[in-house]
Amino acid sequence: MVSDSRTHAGVDYIASFRKMCTWTAADRVICLLSAGNLGTSQSVVNLLQQRQDEGVLAVSSMFDLAALLGSTLREVSLRDEQVAQQNPHVDFSCSFLLGGQIAGGDMRLYNIYPQGNFIESTPETPYLQIGESKYGKPILDRVIRYDIPLMQAAKCVLVSFDSTLRSNLSVGMPLDLLLYRRDSLKVGLQARLDEGDLYLSHLRQSWSSGLRQLFMTIPDPPWSI
Amino acid sequence: MVSDSRTHAGVDYIASFRKMCTWTAADRVICLLSAGNLGTSQSVVNLLQQRQDEGVLAVSSMFDLAALLGSTLREVSLRDEQVAQQNPHVDFSCSFLLGGQIAGGDMRLYNIYPQGNFIESTPETPYLQIGESKYGKPILDRVIRYDIPLMQAAKCVLVSFDSTLRSNLSVGMPLDLLLYRRDSLKVGLQARLDEGDLYLSHLRQSWSSGLRQLFMTIPDPPWSI
Incomplete structure (x- = not known):
């Protein structure tokens, strides 16, 4: 799972915020990414945190956790309903990616919609995205298989983020990355990759020059005008 | 200039419509692409067509033509204002790319916004897109220079469309393409490229396999977990 950390890319107000949040215990690894309104998503995460002993750390399946996340999101949306109606031009919505594994169940990945309902990743839908997702989707469609x-x-999602970082100011470094191996029940790797990360800068340079080279090796159109 | 021809990609109603429209005369070549609500854009194009002797074929500069297009768009938006207010969930807006040259002036390219105002392509902004533009933007950002x-x-815009075609159902073949050489004052090439087009299918295959190959040549992350 990978998230960027740009929360608002206005001209004179560029802020950075961690959009990845993790819970671990002997029997579980949970990773949550958020996109959209930061006021809404922070409230949801804080409520989950405050209530973790009866919630995130207590539920017995990822499915129940997705449902809990959905209902917590609905709770916050309801709390802010009136102010949202008074400000129709502000988008108060947010969405989440919830991934992880709880002992006794399989590794699962969910996309929780702003309405609080959710879908799960399957062999036919082997990846999920939230937020500014379109720029980076083509390479995922070409490469990611179940x-x-x-x-x-991991390499592919970094290439995908590279395309987005180059084409859209509202997505920015550093990137937060979490790798998890099925049935390990512990975080495989959690890292914050910034501009100085050697692997990431090598990847971005190789991809960029490789793409331009590939483009030049494909013959130009045979049309003479 | 290149446009696709998908107008509505619902499950049981996939329609195809030409979104490129051209006007030529001894002293001018004009090419217009549209995106957005087809009812609005067709009305604008029809009005321009009906009034072409006093409009598209009569104006003496591309700038005046962009302004005329903007005011015609405003005229249609005003006509449909009431029905738009009665149907807040329907998007009646549309936008245009207007490119071409009129003798005595330089070659110009404009993006006309739904509000009827417009911006022009410049050396710093060497390409313009309308419609479902995000999937195809990264390759344009990497390759296109003034x-x-x-x-x-031409090759780059076809690669850009290929990414969009693969990642989004609302964009579909065939593609309409127009090439124009500065100061020629005649259409260089106008073609409709469908699934059977040899160059386009070769391009799509080479790009797809080249990308996967490039992806595999870049080292995986050095992390061991």
Whole structure:
């Protein structure tokens, strides 16, 4: 799972905020990413945090946790309903990616919609995105398969973020990354990748020059005008 | 200039419509692309067509034509204002790309916004997009420069459309393409590229396999978990 950390990309107000949040215990690894209105998503995360002993750390399945996240999101939306109606031009909505595993169940990945309902990743839908997702989608569509090795998947999501970072100011470094291996029940790797990260800068340079090279090797159209 | 021809990609109603429209005369070549509500854009194009002898074929500069297009768009928006207010969930807006040259002036390219105002392409903004533009933007950002040779630009816009076609159902073949060489005052090439077009299918295959190959040549992350 990978998230950027740009929360508002106005001209004179560029702020950075961690959009990845994790809970771990002996029997579970939970990772949550958020997109959209930061007021809404922070409230949801704080409520989950405050109530974690009866919630995130207590539920017995990822499905129940997705439902809990959805209902907490609805609770916050209801709290802010009136102010949202008074400010129709402000988008108070947010969405979440919830991934992880709880002992006794399989590894799961959910997309929780602003309405609080959710869908799950399946072999036919092997990845999920939230937020500014379109720029980075083509490379995911070309590369990601349900059985892709973990390190290739990690490389692909970084390439996907690279496209988005280059084309859209509202997405910004650093990137937060979490890798989890099925049934390990512990975080495989959690890292914050900034401009100085050696692997990431090598990846971005190689991808960029490789793309331009590939473009030049494909013959120009045969049309003479 | 390139446009797709998908107008509505619902499950049981996929329609195809030409979104490129051209006007030519001894002293001018004009090319218009539209995106957005088809009822609005067709009305605008029909009005321009009906009044072409006093409008598109009569104005003496591309700038005046962009302003005329903007005011015609405002005229149609005003006509439909009431029905738009009665149907707040329907988007009646549309936007246009207007490119071409009129003798005595330089080649120009404009983006006409739904509000009827417009911006022009410049050396710093060497390409413009309307409609479902995000999927195809990264490759344009990497390749397109103000002084890129025409055939490379044509190749790049086709690669850009390929990414969009693969990632989004609301964009569909065939593609309409128009090439124009500065100061020629005649259409260089106008073609409809469908699934069977040899160059386009070769391009799509080479790009797809080249991308996967490039992806595999870049080292996986060095993390061991």
